[in-house]
Amino acid sequence: xxxxSLYQEVILDHYKNPLHKKLKSSYSAQVHHVNPxxxxxxxxNVTLEGGLVKDVSWEGVGCSISQASxxxxxDLMIGKTLEQALSAVESFxxxxxxxxxxxxxxxxxxxxxxxxxxxKFPARIKCALLGWMAFKDAALQSTGK
Amino acid sequence: xxxxxxxPAEIREDFAIFAKTxxxxxxxxYLDSGATSQKPRQVLDAERNFYENSNxxxxxxxxxxxxxxxxxxxxxxxxxxGFLNAEVNEIVFTKSATESINALAYSFGNSAPGSKFALxxxxxxxxxxxxxxxxxxxxxxxxxxxxxxxxxxxITPEGRIDxxxxxxxxxxxxxxxxxxxxxxxxxxxxPLSNIVAKAHKVGAVVVxxxxxxxxxxAIDVKKLDIDFLAFSGHKALGPTGxxxxxxxxxxxxxxxxxxxxxxxxxxxxxxxxxxxxxxxxFEAGVPNMAQAVGLAAAIKYLExxxxxxxxxxxxxxxxxxxxxxxxxxGVEVVGPKESKDRxxxxxxxxxxxHPHDVGQVLDQYGVAVRTxxxxxxxxxxxxxxxxxxxxxxxxxxxxxxVDVLIESIERAQxxxxx
Numbered sequence: 149x150x151x152x153s154l155y156q157e158v159i160l161d162h163y164k165n166p167l168h169k170k171l172k173s174s175y176s177a178q179v180h181h182v183n184p185x186x187x188x189x190x191x192x193n194v195t196l197e198g199g200l201v202k203d204v205s206w207e208g209v210g211c212s213i214s215q216a217s218x219x220x221x222x223d224l225m226i227g228k229t230l231e232q233a234l235s236a237v238e239s240f241x242x243x244x245x246x247x248x249x250x251x252x253x254x255x256x257x258x259x260x261x262x263x264x265x266x267x268k269f270p271a272r273i274k275c276a277l278l279g280w281m282a283f284k285d286a287a288l289q290s291t292g293k
Numbered sequence: 294x295x296x297x298x299x300x301p302a303e304i305r306e307d308f309a310i311f312a313k314t315x316x317x318x319x320x321x322x323y324l325d326s327g328a329t330s331q332k333p334r335q336v337l338d339a340e341r342n343f344y345e346n347s348n349x350x351x352x353x354x355x356x357x358x359x360x361x362x363x364x365x366x367x368x369x370x371x372x373x374x375g376f377l378n379a380e381v382n383e384i385v386f387t388k389s390a391t392e393s394i395n396a397l398a399y400s401f402g403n404s405a406p407g408s409k410f411a412l413x414x415x416x417x418x419x420x421x422x423x424x425x426x427x428x429x430x431x432x433x434x435x436x437x438x439x440x441x442x443x444x445x446x447x448i449t450p451e452g453r454i455d456x457x458x459x460x461x462x463x464x465x466x467x468x469x470x471x472x473x474x475x476x477x478x479x480x481x482x483x484p485l486s487n488i489v490a491k492a493h494k495v496g497a498v499v500v501x502x503x504x505x506x507x508x509x510x511a512i513d514v515k516k517l518d519i520d521f522l523a524f525s526g527h528k529a530l531g532p533t534g535x536x537x538x539x540x541x542x543x544x545x546x547x548x549x550x551x552x553x554x555x556x557x558x559x560x561x562x563x564x565x566x567x568x569x570x571x572x573x574x575f576e577a578g579v580p581n582m583a584q585a586v587g588l589a590a591a592i593k594y595l596e597x598x599x600x601x602x603x604x605x606x607x608x609x610x611x612x613x614x615x616x617x618x619x620x621x622x623g624v625e626v627v628g629p630k631e632s633k634d635r636x637x638x639x640x641x642x643x644x645x646x647h648p649h650d651v652g653q654v655l656d657q658y659g660v661a662v663r664t665x666x667x668x669x670x671x672x673x674x675x676x677x678x679x680x681x682x683x684x685x686x687x688x689x690x691x692x693x694x695v696d697v698l699i700e701s702i703e704r705a706q707x708x709x710x711x
Contacts, residue, residue, distance in 0.1 A: 150316060151657050151708065155650075160709070186649060187666040187673065187680050209679045211649035212709075275649065 153265035154272070155212065162216035162259070167223045169215075172205040176290035181282040183274055188214045190278060192222075194286035201225045201233050204283065213263070213272050218279025220259045225283055230291065236260070237284045244273045299602045301691040307333035307594075308689060319659030322694045327477055327505060327638050327685030328663050329527045332591070336530055339590035343583040350579045352556055366582050369589035370572070376592045377522065377539055378513040385538040385545070385572040386585050390504045391427045393523035393538035394471075396551035396575055397500060398431035401469065402438055403549035410468070410498075410548060414440030417467040419497075421446035421454055422675055423476040423483070426668040428502040428523075432471050441468070448675065452479040452628035459491055467497045474506035478667045478681065479628025480611070480638035482506070489518050498544065504528055507537075508595070508687070509636055510604035520544055530595060531588035534581045545571030552577040595688075603688055607637035610686050614639055614695045623711060624702060627681050640667075640681035643702070645711035648680040654705035655682075660698055 175193035182189045190208030194201065204222040208215065221240075225233045240260050243252040248268035252261035266276045305311045308331045315321050323331060343365055349358035351366045367381075374381045387393045404410040412418070418432045422445050436443040444462055447455040454472075463470060470492040475482045485501070492499045498520040503512060507522075508529035514522055521544070526535035540548075550557055550568055554577035559567040568574045595603060612632040618624060623644040629635040643651055652664035665680045666673045673680060684698055 149657065151654060154653065155708070185665065187670065189679075211647035213649070215647075269653070272649070272653070 154269055156262040156265065158259050158262040159212060159216040162219040163212040166215055166219035168205050168226070169207060169219065169222075170205060171207045172203060175203070175205070177286040179282050179286040179289065181278055181285065183210070183214070183278060186211070186275070188275060188278055190214070190218055190282055192218070192279065192282040192286055194225075194283065194290055196230060196287065196290040199230050201228050201230060201287070206279065206282075210278065211272075211275055213266060213275040214278045217260075217263060217276045218282070220262070221279040221283050224258050224260060225287075230287060233287060234284065237280050240280050241277065243267060244276055299598065299606050299688075301606070301689050304333075304598075305689045307335065309334065311689065315656075315659035315661075317657050317659065319657075322658075322660040322690075322697045324684040324686065324690065324694065324698060325661045325663050326508075326528070326687035326690075327683060329533070330508065330530050330687055331689065332530055332532065332587075333594055335594050336532065336587045336590045340532060340583045340587040343586045348583070351582055352573070353579075362582060365586050366580070369585040372589040372592050373537060376512075376596065377507075377537075378515050379539050380542055382571055383539055383542050383545065385540070385575040386580050387523075387536040387538050387575070388534050388581060389527075389536040390502070390523040390525035391536070393536050394428055394500070394502065395431045396538055397521055397523075397540075398435040399551040400548045400575075402435050403551070405549075408547075409496075412436075412439035412441040412468055415466055416441040417444055417464065418442070418469045418471065419444050419446070419462055419467055419492075420471050421473065421483070422448050422672055423452075423454065423473050423479070423481060424471075424669065424672075425473065425477050425502065425504070426670070427504075428471055428473055428500075429671070432469065442466075446472070448481075448672075451630075452476070452481050452676075453634075454481070454483050454488075456487060459487065463488075463491045463495055463497065465495050467492065467495050469500060470497050471500040471502070473502040473504075474512075475509070475636045475638070476628070476669075476672075477505045477638065478640050478669045478672055478683065480635040480640070481629055482634045482636055484634070485517055485519070493518070505636060505638065509607055511600035514539060526584065526588035526591065529588070530591035532584040532591075535584035535588045537588075538575065540571070542571060545574065548574075550574050550577065554578050556580075598688060606688065607686055608632055610690060610692065610695065611635065611637045611639065613692055614684070614686070614698070617695060617699045621699065621702060623706060627676060627678065637686035638683060639685070640683045642678060642681055643705065643711070646705060646709045648682045650709065651682045651702070651705050654708055655698070655701045658697060658701040658704065660701050662698075 188210030192206040195203040347361035349362040503524040507524040522539040557577040648664035
């Protein structure tokens with residue numbers, strides 16, 4: 149079924165059991181992002197230390213795609229260098245604008261490639277991007293850029 | 294001529310879009326008329342006919358086409374006046390209901406101090422928690438610009454207007470009461486008689502947001518005794534780009550315009566201008582003529598069905614759907630659960646499945662619904678919800694559509710294993 153290309157098992161797993169979904173009290177930057185058209189909201193904390201993403205934690209409400217995607221992004225970023233992390237955000241953004249033509253690089257995106265099918269559903273792309281954009285915003289704020 | 298039997302199947306034949314094949318090879322089950330209605334062939338033909346046979350700028354030329362364009366445009370105004378039981382000069386064509394309400398808010402804001410419409414710090418504007426953003430933000434911002442105070446009716450647990458504090462809310466300083474006729478989220482029909490009587494007693498004007506009511510049941514502005522009304526053409530089988538602002542003639546003629554420019558003047562010098570009488574005063578620029586003509590065709594289509602028949606059909610369908618919903622486990626209807634004093638809009642939540650995901654699964658079965666906060670964010674916050682899934686019915690829907698909706702909801706539960 150066409151739906152299965154959207155709702156990969158790994159997405160439903162992250163939705164039911166999201167990772168790092170509990171805000172830590174210390175962080176280098178905190179951001180609050182919303183999708184005004186649907187009301188999805190997340191708050192995301194990033195801790196950077198010596199050019200490394202030390203920690204990402206978040207809290208939020210939204211659909212399975214936005215929640216699972218934020219879970220995947222948070223887990224992926226922790227332990228990466230800032231440069232690797234931002235490059236992963238770019239890679240994920242490119243995947244989302246691929247209109248179903250790209251599969252995504254599993255070495256860079258790990259579970260993030262499960263969202264490749266989302267790019268065929270224009271109304272859901274912004275759901276998938278919510279957590280990644282929040283991370284990028286928070287990471288750049290942490291570095292003062 | 295009135296049709297003898299109300300037949301959604303027969304009605305659907307006038308709408309080409311129902312021949313479309315949806316995702317999964319399914320037929321279209323369109324349950325999103327609360328957002329915008331589909332358009333019958335008669336409306337599209339009327340627009341095309343205007344462009345092909347009568348297109349000219351109204352109120353300007355001296356040629357045959359201008360004459361015909363005038364006749365078509367002003368004829369459309371007469372049809373709209375008849376639809377609302379209003380006077381012809383009281384019907385203002387705007388581009389949307391949103392523009393209609395903004396026109397009022399800006400006009401009031403432009404009033405000279407001392408005018409009936411002028412607002413000063415301490416004056417009050419009253420709305421309700423049920424409002425669509427289009428009947429909230431223009432008033433909220435007018436309050437900010439003028440220093441007036443914005444107050445609102447709350448809601449009961451069932452999602453009806455809580456009138457218990459009406460005497461405190463609508464006080465001597467109240468200038469405007471702007472309220473929805475029917476909630477676009479909950480379907481609640483707001484009883485107006487008390488509110489209108491109280492508002493008029495203190496000298497306030499009543500603005501009615503009729504976007505969710507005018508397309509669905511007969512409205513008589515004289516009987517309602519309101520002062521202003523707004524609704525959008527595209528929710529009433531009409532084209533996009535056309536809205537209605539109705540106002541009492543004496544009030545419209547005492548008001549400042551919102552948009553200024555061509556057509557809305559009586560005289561102009563380099564330093565000053567005098568305004569034309571209503572409705573022209575509020576129709577600056579070449580108007581959306583073909584869309585007005587298309588809307589008139591839509592209204593004729595509805596009147597041909599009979600607005601009472603339309604209302605009766607929707608009430609029956611809503612009762613049928615509410616009954617089916619009451620038997621679904623893990624599904625909660627948000628808002629009134631009986632069909633009395635409620636329109637054909639059903640919002641619901643599903644345990645363990647976000648509205649967007651519900652909408653996505655429904656789409657797989659050809660079912661088009663609205664998901665999210667429905668441009669009523671404050672209401673959602675009050676209800677403690679992030680959003681709902683909303684099914685809204687119209688003349689072309691029938692019980693088979695409701696059955697597909699219910700089956701698809703059950704399939705969504707299976708898919709998400711809840």
